[in-house]
Amino acid sequence: MHNLGHTRSVNRRDHLLLTPDTFVRAALPGMQNGVAIVHVSPAVGAAFTQYTAELDPGGTLGPTPTQRFVYVLSGAVDLATDTSFHSLAPGGYAYVPADLTHTVTAQGATRLAVIEKTYQPAAGMGVAAPHLLVGAEADIASTALMGDPGLQVRSLLPDQPAFDFAVNTMTYQPGASLSRVEIHVMEHGLLMLEGGGIYRLGEAWYPVTAGDFIWMAPFCPQWFGALGKHPAKYLIYKDWNRHPLG
Ligand code: UGY
Numbered sequence: 001m002h003n004l005g006h007t008r009s010v011n012r013r014d015h016l017l018l019t020p021d022t023f024v025r026a027a028l029p030g031m032q033n034g035v036a037i038v039h040v041s042p043a044v045g046a047a048f049t050q051y052t053a054e055l056d057p058g059g060t061l062g063p064t065p066t067q068r069f070v071y072v073l074s075g076a077v078d079l080a081t082d083t084s085f086h087s088l089a090p091g092g093y094a095y096v097p098a099d100l101t102h103t104v105t106a107q108g109a110t111r112l113a114v115i116e117k118t119y120q121p122a123a124g125m126g127v128a129a130p131h132l133l134v135g136a137e138a139d140i141a142s143t144a145l146m147g148d149p150g151l152q153v154r155s156l157l158p159d160q161p162a163f164d165f166a167v168n169t170m171t172y173q174p175g176a177s178l179s180r181v182e183i184h185v186m187e188h189g190l191l192m193l194e195g196g197g198i199y200r201l202g203e204a205w206y207p208v209t210a211g212d213f214i215w216m217a218p219f220c221p222q223w224f225g226a227l228g229k230h231p232a233k234y235l236i237y238k239d240w241n242r243h244p245l246g
């Protein structure tokens, strides 16, 4: 049954809301036994790319010319470099610097959130680029945002000037919300992992649920309130730690 052309997805100048019914799958160059759903890229003005990789058993990501962040949504992967080997389970993640040759291979059917961004050195600060970092979300202590215990944030990457982006998870108890509308220079890539609620983006309010993707351009007004009987959780990217003039 077709849906008469209706969808919750929208494409606006300063935000995208992309719902699973509009996802289009295609392999990226070098990807084996898998497909990517590219959620955002420089084609809409973003300074990064985010995609969901869906890999069959033994499937691999292709190479990337940039730094890469991988978060396991389901399944498991092996991350190998010339000198190290790591297995990542759901909630496991890795930061891979731009110049590090590596492979990411699915153990079984696997879904990954992948973020890729050209590294911006920290000008004039004498800070070296980050090294490979592997972690598990469960090992990261959460903090209450603005002192609200109903809104817990886990920062998956260290807040060090070497990193030019952050990736956090944010978990809202039902009824919890951002304490104010945010308008900031950083852009966001956001994947709803659990639950749902209402997202304000620009001048519109949208119902959102697990599986949705949102891009927020710099200075896009944004606010979220969680609805329902279960917590809402999202994975959120932002550029970070750099002067706005580059
Ligand atoms: O980190 C953030 O800017 C975050 N609080 N934004 C958001 O959840 N839309």
Ligand code: MN
Pocket: 182, 184, 188, 222
């Ligand atoms: Mn924000």
